[in-house]
Amino acid sequence: MITLTGLGCRSAAYLLYVVLSTIVWMLLVTSSILTHYYTIMTPGPRARRHNGPIIHRWSTWAAKRFSIFFRCLGKAIAAFNSFWVVLTCMFQFGNFFNRCYCNSSVFWLRDKAFNVIHLEEHDIKIVRSTWIGGVCLAAVSLILYVMFVNVYIDPPLPDS
Numbered sequence: 725m726i727t728l729t730g731l732g733c734r735s736a737a738y739l740l741y742v743v744l745s746t747i748v749w750m751l752l753v754t755s756s757i758l759t760h761y762y763t764i765m766t767p768g769p770r771a772r773r774h775n776g777p778i779i780h781r782w783s784t785w786a787a788k789r790f791s792i793f794f795r796c797l798g799k800a801i802a803a804f805n806s807f808w809v810v811l812t813c814m815f816q817f818g819n820f821f822n823r824c825y826c827n828s829s830v831f832w833l834r835d836k837a838f839n840v841i842h843l844e845e846h847d848i849k850i851v852r853s854t855w856i857g858g859v860c861l862a863a864v865s866l867i868l869y870v871m872f873v874n875v876y877i878d879p880p881l882p883d884s
């Protein structure tokens with residue numbers, strides 16, 4: 725039976741993807757909040773009026789600048805992250821992660837790293853059943869999404 729211990733190349737690549745995705749999400753949500761604050765607090769013909777007192781100009785200026793900075797930074801990280809996902813998939817399907825260095829969790833275990841070379845029949849059954857479950861879950865998600873789009877995107881109009 726395979727005992728996975730530590731952080732290897734594959735798990736480090738996925739972990740980097742998840743961390744960068746979370747940072748992008750936080751930056752873009754913060755940018756959206758700051759943009760909303762700026763549009764409410766800026767006097768002008770197109771801005772919505774705020775019933776409270778007008779906040780100092782420096783806060784609206786800072787909200788505008790940080791909003792633009794966070795949005796640009798979030799999009800740049802997202803662009804890098806999309807490149808990273810494609811590169812990780814190429815490494816995955818090109819068997820780059822199946823080298824001894826990557827499989828033995830050298831990042832985490834250092835000198836105590838080990839590598840399992842032989843898979844037993846029980847391990848192969850577990851991997852196969854997990855793969856089948858993942859495919860079924862993806863198919864159900866796809867069907868539900870298509871049903872949602874067909875129902876809510878262009879609903880039929882009632883007869884007049």
